[in-house]
Amino acid sequence: MVELQSVDLVTEELAIALAVIKRRNPVLWKNWVLKVGNGSAAILPSSQFPSQMVSNNYIAAKPAVAEKVSLALADRFMYRYVMGNSTSRHLEPACGFLNGRRLTFNDLADYSDVVRSLAIDVEDFEISKQLLPNYKLLKWLFAVNLDDNRRKKIAIHIVRSFQLVLTSYYSFMAVPKKAVSDVCQLLLLGFIKNEVLLFGASKTRIFKLLREYTSSRSIEQSDVSLQSLCNGHSKILALIIGFTIQEGHLQAVSDMIRFALQLLESLVVCLIKLTLPHHNETRNEKAFHEIYRGRSVKMSYKYVADFLDAARLLEMAEGARRLKICVEFLLGLLDSLQWGNTASSDPRVVAAFQQYRSNLLSEFLVLDDLDLITSFLQLPWPSELSA
Numbered sequence: 001m002v003e004l005q006s007v008d009l010v011t012e013e014l015a016i017a018l019a020v021i022k023r024r025n026p027v028l029w030k031n032w033v034l035k036v037g038n039g040s041a042a043i044l045p046s047s048q049f050p051s052q053m054v055s056n057n058y059i060a061a062k063p064a065v066a067e068k069v070s071l072a073l074a075d076r077f078m079y080r081y082v083m084g085n086s087t088s089r090h091l092e093p094a095c096g097f098l099n100g101r102r103l104t105f106n107d108l109a110d111y112s113d114v115v116r117s118l119a120i121d122v123e124d125f126e127i128s129k130q131l132l133p134n135y136k137l138l139k140w141l142f143a144v145n146l147d148d149n150r151r152k153k154i155a156i157h158i159v160r161s162f163q164l165v166l167t168s169y170y171s172f173m174a175v176p177k178k179a180v181s182d183v184c185q186l187l188l189l190g191f192i193k194n195e196v197l198l199f200g201a202s203k204t205r206i207f208k209l210l211r212e213y214t215s216s217r218s219i220e221q222s223d224v225s226l227q228s229l230c231n232g233h234s235k236i237l238a239l240i241i242g243f244t245i246q247e248g249h250l251q252a253v254s255d256m257i258r259f260a261l262q263l264l265e266s267l268v269v270c271l272i273k274l275t276l277p278h279h280n281e282t283r284n285e286k287a288f289h290e291i292y293r294g295r296s297v298k299m300s301y302k303y304v305a306d307f308l309d310a311a312r313l314l315e316m317a318e319g320a321r322r323l324k325i326c327v328e329f330l331l332g333l334l335d336s337l338q339w340g341n342t343a344s345s346d347p348r349v350v351a352a353f354q355q356y357r358s359n360l361l362s363e364f365l366v367l368d369d370l371d372l373i374t375s376f377l378q379l380p381w382p383s384e385l386s387a
Contacts, residue, residue: 067150068099069157077212081134082158086126094118094161094168103160103235105242105338112246119168124178127169132186135162140206141213142232143224155213156232163236171243176252179244184259187237189303192263192326196226197310197319226322230329238336245343254348257334261356264330266303268363268372269296271323273304274311276367291362299359324372331375344382353381 071092074082082091097114101107108115122131138159146152170179199206201221210219244253307326311319343349364373 066100069095069154071095071158073154074158075151075155075213077209078138078155078158081138085130087130087134090119090122090126090131090165091158091161094164095158098157098160098164103163103239105239105336108239109242109246109338112243115164115168115243116172117168118165119173122165122169122173124174127166127174131162131165131169132182135159135166137205137209138162139233140209140224140229143226143229144210144214144219145225146214159232160235163239167236167239167243170240171247176244176249179240180252180255180259183237183240183256187233187240188260188263191233192267192329193306193310196230196326196329197307197322198313199224199226199322200313226325227328230325231332234329234333234336237333242338245338245340248342250343250346250348253343254346254352257349258352258355260330260334261352261360262300263303264327264334265299265356265360265363266301266307267323267327267330268360268367269299269301269304270307270311271320271327271369272363272367273308274316274323275320286365288362288365291358292366295359295362324369327372328375331372331379334379335375337380339380339382346382349382357381 071082071088082088097111097118139162141155141159146155170183174182199221201207207219210224211217241253241256244256307323311323313319314322339349360376364376367373
């Protein structure tokens with residue numbers, strides 16, 4: 001294979017070139033993705049080499065290497081999600097690229113051209129009808145433990161491949177308005193309300209998937225870790241926002257952040273109403289109580305009502321626990337973002353944070369949860385980063 005050389009192309013030209021390569025010669029394109037991602041030529045599985053080339057002496061002389069994950073290694077229960085329609089064509093390059101690296105912005109930021117190329121020919125309907133619905137279900141694999149480490153590694157790697165393709169689409173291919181809408185309404189609001197808060201025995205598809213994954217018929221709600229689910233899901237959000245910052249789409253970034261902060265405030269207010277129902281009856285001269293009471297008159301209760309309705313379907317302690325998990329999910333997401341000098345000083349981004357900062361602080365202080373207060377105070381506010 002002719003070695004591909006690094007070419008100093010502007011982003012648009014590179015995108016066009018990669019699109020042509022991917023459509024006309026997908027094998028060459030896949031090898032380029034693997035070569036750039038790994039810093040070396042793509043390595044074929046040993047079964048593709050002539051048998052005489054793989055001697056016992058050669059095997060003995062080489063240290064063991066980590067197994068490369070591919071879609072061919074997927075468990076049978078995953079076939080319908082990864083092999084159907086055109087899904088595998090988009091997933092396989094992402095799956096190969098992720099071998100040997102973590103799904104974090106720090107690990108992938110230098111490979112933005114590769115990440116961009118992964119969704120270069122993904123159609124909108126493939127996102128809405130195939131990739132996003134399949135990811136929505138498969139991400140629940142984050143929520144259960146599995147003793148078979150190899151099986152777990154392969155399954156989680158494939159779920160992360162979904163995350164990477166979706167990241168590529170929303171960060172580089174979708175128009176900013178659609179990216180903001182899907183991130184806010186589906187990956188944030190829909191996830192919090194319909195999946196974390198409303199998770200229960202009625203979610204039969206999820207339990208069926210988890211029982212197939214664990215080869216156990218006894219998976220119950222108590223076996224499902226909503227914290228682990230949130231930790232796994234937060235990676236795709238951090239990546240999308242991170243690459244959107246890197247691309248300089250700061251209006252889209254500020255819209256996403258403003259929405260996340262609105263959800264965060266709504267969740268904290270829900271926790272106050274659920275666990276401290278009589279807080280307004282106490283006379284307290286502390287300033288944060290005054291700020292909170294003033295904010296209570298002006299804020300929108302649109303999502304407060306939705307979240308409270310969902311939480312009140314549960315026992316009070318369980319409802320409060322899930323609300324807190326959602327608060328921790330959003331705090332962790334905000335804490336993971338890499339702002340950079342441009343975004344941290346952009347007035348739109350700074351304004352999104354400043355609009356909510358003092359109100360959120362007063363609400364956390366009223367709630368009086370030391371862990372949440374500490375996490376909030378440690379957030380890297382953009383205005384401070386630019387100082």
